[in-house]
Amino acid sequence: MVTRRDILRSASLGAVASVLPGVVFAKAETQSRLVLVILRGAADGLAIAAPFGDPNYRKVRGELAMPAPGKDGGLLKLDELFGLHPSMAGVHDAFKKKRALVVHAVASPYRERSHFDGQDVLENGGSEVGLLRDGWLNRALEPLGGSLGHEAAIAMAVNTPLVLRGENSVTSWAPSRLPDTEESTIRRLQDLYANDEFFATRLAQAINSQEIAGDEAGMQRNGGNNRNAAAVRSMM
Structure with a gap:
């Protein structure tokens, strides 16, 4: 099973492909691909991309504060303010090649306490729970209009997540747990x-x-x- 730790450890387009052996992406007119990874649970944004350059960083974070770039076990410098967690060397390499971008402090309008409702709002792109029943990524496929001749998106999951559900044709794939078949x-x-x-x-x-x-x-x-x-x- 591919875990969140696997993805974060080597998260770049090539690295994601490497942890999914035997998987290729659908053919399209361009070699560009959008890879969306939803981290179920909780990701500490101030640990993933720490604002080490903020004068209040160490005071506020206390023992959770990461060593500055250049120090033993230190952050991987992005700019004078932010640095990536040292386990995210793959993302850091992609950032230096201008293939990755960190967008910090972005959230949906949902402010209640249900983790599950919050995930639904994130995936359907609505402003409140239950407003929409399809996913924003499925709606984003509409301009393709079936021009590819096959599904324009694939979910690496047993079931298609809400973000990809909707009227536009998609598919899903996951490693089988069934025994080999002749x-x-x-x-x-x-x-x-x-x-x-x-x-x-x-x-x-x-x-x-x-x-x-x-x-x-x-x-x-x-x-x-x-x-x-x-x-x-x-x-x-």
């Missing part, structure tokens, strides 16, 4: 569902999901089991 089983399922439009379509979609979620080399390295597990899971 190719002969897939062929038998194809024969079994050949005359059933609903199941035949779902099985074909599961097999073809490798075009988005895994490259051909990755499938070959794993004996086709990623594809097979996805196909069998779609039937359950």
Whole structure:
């Protein structure tokens, strides 16, 4: 399972791909990709990007204050005010290459005490709980208008998160927990569902999901089991 620690330790576009073996991104007219990582739980922004240059920083943070850049275990300097936590060397490297940007002290308008409602507001982009039922990232896909010929976004999760739910077509992918499935089983399922439009379509979609979620080399390295597990899971 990919954890929040894994993502933070190596968080850059290339690094995120490295912790998801066998996964590639959907083809598009451009090589640019938007990777959105939602950290479920609580992330201490003043530890991730510490304002070491603020004269009140050490007084207010006390024992939580990180050593200044250049000191043993110190922050990774961004500018004269902010520095990244030393575990975020990947992000720091991307920042120096102008491939990452830290946007601090940004929040949704939600000010109540429910963590779950707060997450919903963050993901649907509304001004209050229950105002919208789809996600802002799904709505952002609207200008593509299906021009890509396939799903424009993929969620690295068992279930599609709220931020990607909506009218625009998306898909999801997650490592299978099912045991390996023989190719002969897939062929038998194809024969079994050949005359059933609903199941035949779902099985074909599961097999073809490798075009988005895994490259051909990755499938070959794993004996086709990623594809097979996805196909069998779609039937359950």
